[in-house]
Amino acid sequence: MLHLPILRYGKPYRSVDTATAVHYRTRKPYVEASQANVGLIRRDLMSQHEAAAILQGFTTKELIAMAAKASDYFLNHDLPLGETTQSPQEFVEAISATTGLPWVMVRRNMEKIAGVLASMETVLMGLTRLPSLDMLDSGVGDIDGRALSFFPRGDSMGVILPSNSPGVHSLWAPAIALKTPLILKPGSSEPWAPYRIIQAYVKAGVPAEVFGYYPTSHAGGGEILRGTGRGMLFGDVAAAKAWSGDPRIExxxxxxxxxxxxxxxxxxWEKYLDLMVDSVSNNSGRSCVNCSSIWTTGDSRKLAEALAERLAQIKPTAEDDPKAAIAPLANPDVAKRISAMVDSELDGGAEDLCAKVRGTARVAEYEGCTYLMPSVIHVSSKEHPMANREFGYPHVSVVHVEPHDLPECLGPTLVCTALTNDKQLHQRLLANPHIGRLNLGPISTMKISWDQPHEGNLFDHLYSRRAFQAVPELVG
Amino acid sequence: MSTATQPDLFAKVQANKERLDAHVREMVEWHFNPETGCPFWLNWAQEAGWDPRKEVTSYADLDKFGNFQDDELRGGPVRRWVPKGLAHRPVYVFETGGSTGIPKSRVQMDDFRIDYENFSETLPDEHFPKGADWLMLGPSGPRRLRLAVEHLAQHRGGIAFSVDLDPRWVIKLIKRGQLQEAELYKQHCIDQALTILRAHEVKCMFTTPKLLEALCEKVNLEKAGIKGVFCGGTEMTPQFHRFAVEELLGPNIYFAPTYGNTLMGLATHKAPEPEDNWAIIYYPPVPRAVLEVVDFDDATKVVDYGATGRVRLTTLTKETFIPRFLERDECEREAPCEQYPWDGVRNVRPFSRFQKSVVEGVY
Incomplete structure (x- = not known):
């Protein structure tokens, strides 16, 4: 069986404790990952400043060039994997094996990651809004004659990664170009992409010593977040709540x-049906940018019925089908528990129209795999508990709302696509503090623009600005 | 490793079984004799309607008691546990748990001394030198460990220096999610330990896995003069074992992991061998305490060697009789070996049966 070691500042370490991820269809062990004990992580974090010093020895231009090379290596080359190597196709199959994502979706995510690495200069310009990225090397400069200075907030960034979909790795990957070492805890079912990104960077010339890769327990993840200067956490409602008071953690x-x-x-609304279908079901509904609810001031029932007709057409297919539109769940029990949870909240005020159109149960079996088929929940009022929920499959609620209730009734919203020409509503949306990314007009919630970071700006997260004054001869 | 299939070991295992059966008869006679037994067990026998002194003739017969319920140990009067035959002796009461609610109590007179004197025999003198002083970096307060380690040091001719450490406060902080406060409290304990190490010539120490890690972040124990570390109190994984030996302590400090609690005393570890792959294998102090590994669904059935099950403890001393107590731990059953010709336990860890919850959100 494949074994993934811990990487202790680049050095592989085989732990006595291991965890196994199974193949989503066969349920047989597929890969074993060394598990880092908490003390080992704490001990390694004591020398994170040394890793930071290594990255400070490179210019941003050099790191951007390395990221571009890494993009090509990540997408097209064989790269080390434990004691063996992994081709790009093997990488696709491996992610599919442990997460259930069809190959076509893995490739889409792979291209997304490679896209960020290849466009690193654009990404950094978008993040920093600096006129010249040389300022990242000197830490000082000026914009239109006004002095500017900033400094790193920590020696490294700890990242607790999810297992749902590899696209999220594009969010932390630029940290290296921002001269910040990475201490990664991979998701238990998706250890592949972070390992491969590290290997691509290393092959491109980034010293291995700036990468920590620690498959570990929940407690180990906590230690990474506590012990690194800055952190990033991908997690469910409970995990997010646990760290919500810590400003060091994004x-x-x-x-x-x-x-x-x-x-x-x-x-x-009919002309936006394709956009709604894409926003709900793209990437099998596994992304935080997938639309989980649609709020209309018009006829919500008609809209929900039409959407249900469309989403009910989605069918499970083989993992290598280039048109695959839905992914099975790696753990069948999870599918059953989620479906039971949805059912428990359906009542006279909330109805799954997609299940009605489909005529079959939400939990479906196909070639030995378990799927959660799409749900379109028509909800009678914005107060209903099902009005604003999110699950990791194509699940959307459709709610009627009065115009004056928008946007306050929406609550925290990572991406909001507003389909209206109502200028006053535009203004209210622009002023709303709970929307992370606002799309005015027919733009899918899934469409990401790298120079428009949402959910926190990585540069602002990793660097802080300071007041700065100096006599001219000292700043040249 | 030696296994029970070797003829000489087989004979030792048989001899131990006979010794254990004889010990059981002696303990049952003591605890259920109206002249020497404690009120709890004498009342119990009266209500049960059968006389253990007549019906229990072997260790296996203790099954007739069913599983001991640990709630019996909560609350007072604790004197119901004091055997009449020892009523003239000064009584200690040690507690376990208690961060919320009423802790479990065990009364003792000499058991903690006897257990730790026996344990002392397993410690190598070159790493735990006779006459050397000790650091006790573990729980203080109403814990058996506090006095037991001090007695261990005294028994070996040394003096034990202790810290103030209230584990109940730490558990409260963790339950409240005040992890930063818990970390600060840990550092407070480490600071006390560092002060002792700086001010005194200490060569041996007891500590828990987490505190050992935290201490080693601040000091090189070999340079500080430590020669042997006795570690216990909480779970230790094979990976921790390796990490402690290879990275925290190095080759010149002896690492003695133990498994124990207030009810049992402590089980010592078998010297590690390469084929163990850092597994921690403990053997209980038979006949004073017996550990078995039983089926998760049928606690009367001992699992096969190498199989996983729940830890079941039986304590058989003149001070304490606790038959068939199901611990909140699981492990693999380990075969007898030359040094310990009775069953052991491998890789003890918290009982894994837990409820699974639905994750809300895309992760």
Missing amino acids: IHGPGYSKIILADDGAAS
């Missing part, structure tokens, strides 16, 4: 991304 919990249709948008 939290990526549930997105509760939404589409709203008001006024003219609500009246002409």
